[in-house]
Amino acid sequence: MNQDVTTGRADRPALVVALLLLVAAAVVARDAYSQTITSNYGIGPNAMPYVVSVVLGVLGLAHLFVAFRGGLPKPEAVDRNAILWLTGGLIGLIACIGLGGGFIIATAIVFSFTARSFGRQALAIDFGIGIVLGLAIFLMFSKLLQLTLPSGPLEHLL
Amino acid sequence: MDTFNALMHGFTVALEPTKLLFALVGVFLGTAVGVLPGIGPALTVALLLPVTFKLDPAGSLIMFAGIYYGGMYGGSTTAILINAPGESASLATALEGSKMAKAGRGGPALATSAIGSFVAGTIATLGLAFLAPWLVEIAVKFGPWDYFGLMILAFVTVSATFGDSPLRGLTSLAAGVTLGLIGIDRLTGQARLTFGVPELLDGVEVTTLAVGLFAVGEALYVASKRFRDPEEIVPIKGSLWMTKEDWKRSWAPWLRGTAFGFPIGALPAGGAEVPTFLSYSTERKLCKYPGEFGNGAIEGVAGPEAANNASAAGTLVPLLTLGLPTSATAAIMLAGFQQYGLNPGPLLFAERPDLVWGLIASLFIANTMLVIINLPLIGLWVRLLAIPQPWLYAGILVFAAMGTLAVKASVVELSMLFVFGFLGFLMRRYDYPVAPMVVGLILGPMAEAQLRRALQISLGDPMILLENPGSAILLGLAFIGLVAPFVMSGLNRFKASED
Numbered sequence: 001m002n003q004d005v006t007t008g009r010a011d012r013p014a015l016v017v018a019l020l021l022l023v024a025a026a027v028v029a030r031d032a033y034s035q036t037i038t039s040n041y042g043i044g045p046n047a048m049p050y051v052v053s054v055v056l057g058v059l060g061l062a063h064l065f066v067a068f069r070g071g072l073p074k075p076e077a078v079d080r081n082a083i084l085w086l087t088g089g090l091i092g093l094i095a096c097i098g099l100g101g102g103f104i105i106a107t108a109i110v111f112s113f114t115a116r117s118f119g120r121q122a123l124a125i126d127f128g129i130g131i132v133l134g135l136a137i138f139l140m141f142s143k144l145l146q147l148t149l150p151s152g153p154l155e156h157l158l
Numbered sequence: 159m160d161t162f163n164a165l166m167h168g169f170t171v172a173l174e175p176t177k178l179l180f181a182l183v184g185v186f187l188g189t190a191v192g193v194l195p196g197i198g199p200a201l202t203v204a205l206l207l208p209v210t211f212k213l214d215p216a217g218s219l220i221m222f223a224g225i226y227y228g229g230m231y232g233g234s235t236t237a238i239l240i241n242a243p244g245e246s247a248s249l250a251t252a253l254e255g256s257k258m259a260k261a262g263r264g265g266p267a268l269a270t271s272a273i274g275s276f277v278a279g280t281i282a283t284l285g286l287a288f289l290a291p292w293l294v295e296i297a298v299k300f301g302p303w304d305y306f307g308l309m310i311l312a313f314v315t316v317s318a319t320f321g322d323s324p325l326r327g328l329t330s331l332a333a334g335v336t337l338g339l340i341g342i343d344r345l346t347g348q349a350r351l352t353f354g355v356p357e358l359l360d361g362v363e364v365t366t367l368a369v370g371l372f373a374v375g376e377a378l379y380v381a382s383k384r385f386r387d388p389e390e391i392v393p394i395k396g397s398l399w400m401t402k403e404d405w406k407r408s409w410a411p412w413l414r415g416t417a418f419g420f421p422i423g424a425l426p427a428g429g430a431e432v433p434t435f436l437s438y439s440t441e442r443k444l445c446k447y448p449g450e451f452g453n454g455a456i457e458g459v460a461g462p463e464a465a466n467n468a469s470a471a472g473t474l475v476p477l478l479t480l481g482l483p484t485s486a487t488a489a490i491m492l493a494g495f496q497q498y499g500l501n502p503g504p505l506l507f508a509e510r511p512d513l514v515w516g517l518i519a520s521l522f523i524a525n526t527m528l529v530i531i532n533l534p535l536i537g538l539w540v541r542l543l544a545i546p547q548p549w550l551y552a553g554i555l556v557f558a559a560m561g562t563l564a565v566k567a568s569v570v571e572l573s574m575l576f577v578f579g580f581l582g583f584l585m586r587r588y589d590y591p592v593a594p595m596v597v598g599l600i601l602g603p604m605a606e607a608q609l610r611r612a613l614q615i616s617l618g619d620p621m622i623l624l625e626n627p628g629s630a631i632l633l634g635l636a637f638i639g640l641v642a643p644f645v646m647s648g649l650n651r652f653k654a655s656e657d
Contacts, residue, residue, distance in 0.1 A: 006293075013588055017329070017588075021329070021332075024336060026334060026363070027351075028339065030353065031350060031351050032350075033195055033349070035348050036348070037343075037346045037347065039349040043609075043610055043613050043618065044346065044348075045343035045345065045346050045348040045350060046348075047610075048339065048606045048609070049339055049350060049351075050608075052332070052335055052336055052339060055329055056332055056336065059325070059329050061330055062325055063325070063329070066325065071620060072326075072588045072589070073588060073589040075587040075588060076383050078382045078383070078384075078588075079381065079382050079383065082381035082382055083318075083378060083381060083382055085381075086378055086381050089555070090374070090575075090576050090579065091576075093559055093572060094569055094573055094576060096571045097563070097567070097569055097572060098569040103560075103563065106559065107556050107560075109404065109553070109560065110555050110556055110559055111552040111555070111556050112552070113551040113554070114181050114377065114381075114548070114552035114555045115548035115549060115551075116548075117381050117548075118380075118547050118548035118551055119547075119548060120548040120549075126548075126549075126552070129549075130552070132430075133553070133556060134556070137556070137560055141564065142561075144213050145209065145211065146212055147208070147211060147212065147564050147565065148567075149560070149563050149564065150563060150567045150595070
């Protein structure tokens with residue numbers, strides 16, 4: 001498929017993973033260092049984080065090594081539009097719950113945006129389906145399971 | 159026998175009408191969700207966990223048993239009919255199963271997988287029932303150091319068995335363990351890695367991580383390459399039933415598959431991948447019709463399916479007796495136990511025998527229900543498979559959001575779901591296994607607690623881990639497991655991972 005093994009150039013994704021792991025190792029170590037509570041017996045709450053930090057560091061270095069030895073498997077091309085719609089749907093979901101829009105509208109947003117990202121061209125119809133689905137789930141949860149999902153203007157009408 | 163009496167008592171619990179109803183609902187829901195393409199048993203259990211929130215522990219665990227087995231069965235239906243295994247354990251089934259379906263023998267393929275699952279599940283559950291009390295007796299003698307050694311061994315085997323690169327498996331595991339650090343330290347009350355966000359004080363929910371990685375990650379992954387490989391459902395033609403010939407060719411693979419699946423599943427090694435492929439290659443060698451293998455040989459479905467189900471029951475052995483999850487599904491089930499304040503392990507057998515044995519008994523019941531309701535309902539499941547992909551994934555994401563909001567209705571929780579989703583997407587793209595991360599999240603804090611308990615007893619002397627034969631052996635095995643793949647494949651590994 002590809003002969004990158006021999007080119008000797010660093011593999012970008014592997015470098016990024018290496019960097020992320022090293023940063024995570026530093027963050028974990030820093031957090032452990034700044035802890036204020038210590039334990040009188042055995043080991044304190046900062047011991048495990050130090051161990052984890054070392055492991056993350058070693059894995060980071062291993063990725064650095066891999067970056068120059070072939071790198072990570074090469075992924076397929078991405079359909080950017082699909083990812084954007086899906087991301088939009090998820091952000092819409094978070095925003096809707098955060099701004100008090102309620103579960104039903106949030107459901108409709110996720111449902112219609114996801115369907116759009118998978119290639120359906122009927123946003124309005126799917127939004128309607130999403131409303132019905134959200135309503136059904138909300139009623140099932142509140143009436144049958146006595147669990148309350150986030151409420152907004154639509155839910156207060158029920 | 160004691161075990162026999164305990165099991166009979168379990169049946170009196172599980173056969174109460176309400177409990178039977180829970181089992182039925184679980185089996186039905188599990189199959190319905192598990193049959194959807196792209197949803198494996200782990201995600202099925204994670205998505206349906208919130209539904210069981212308000213039930214009593216016994217009822218919800220019984221429902222869980224049904225969901226678990228139902229999800230497994232649904233997964234193999236998908237593997238056979240659209241050649242889209244929802245998880246690696248169904249890969250072997252898909253090889254021959256999809257060929258059989260294409261050759262118009264989808265019915266017998268589904269039948270042998272259902273009946274094989276039943277046979278394997280029943281034998282393996284019997285194995286669980288008789289092995290568990292014996293293991294519990296050993297487990298009560300375990301010190302914290304032994305548990306620590308066992309967990310380290312599970313860490314290594316779980317990250318080495320999933321996926322084909324130990325480095326990527328370990329990285330996934332380490333990410334999970336790191337997430338496990340987040341929150342208030344249970345022993346001292348020290349907040350760790352919370353960055354001043356109050357929602358993080360309780361730690362990361364296992365279900366949020368699992369749903370994010372599996373559901374959102376999978377949706378993003380499939381969407382990103384959707385124009386590439388359209389999935390095709392193979393319609394079921396001809397008879398659903400197995401011919402006499404089919405029966406004759408199936409029964410031995412069922413038993414052999416069970417013999418592979420249960421012991422390997424019961425080891426703290428985890429993963430149904432190894433036994434299913436062992437079974438597949440064994441059946442391939444033993445098959446009297448070698449020409450058929452690769453073109454839809456029924457042995458190639460019967461064996462791996464039995465192995466898959468037997469190993470699923472096998473993973474319940476370490477989960478129930480030691481509290482040790484060795485698969486993503488088991489990790490989520492453990493989270494389900496914890497939500498009721500129950501800690502699986504030897505103590506649970508002593509304190510809540512009704513619950514443990516009720517659960518084991520309901521595994522038998524769920525298994526029986528599956529084979530009874532699934533063969534007649536196969537038409538319904540096939541129709542579920544035909545849901546258009548946009549609606550299917552839209553629905554999956556709605557359920558993901560629902561599950562997360564039902565656990566904790568906060569923007570922080572949803573944002574974590576979002577972040578984990580992208581992480582899962584990227585991990586899939588670059589071939590990092592996601593299951594070790596889920597196991598790491600739940601097992602990491604447990605390993606830490608055992609280590610600290612051990613070191614408290616030894617007054618801080620770490621040599622206690624090597625002075626006790628049990629923990630020394632377990633840690634030695636873990637070390638060998640960690641080093642062996644790097645030493646054995648040497649430098650070739652980097653070329654091999656390129657493929």
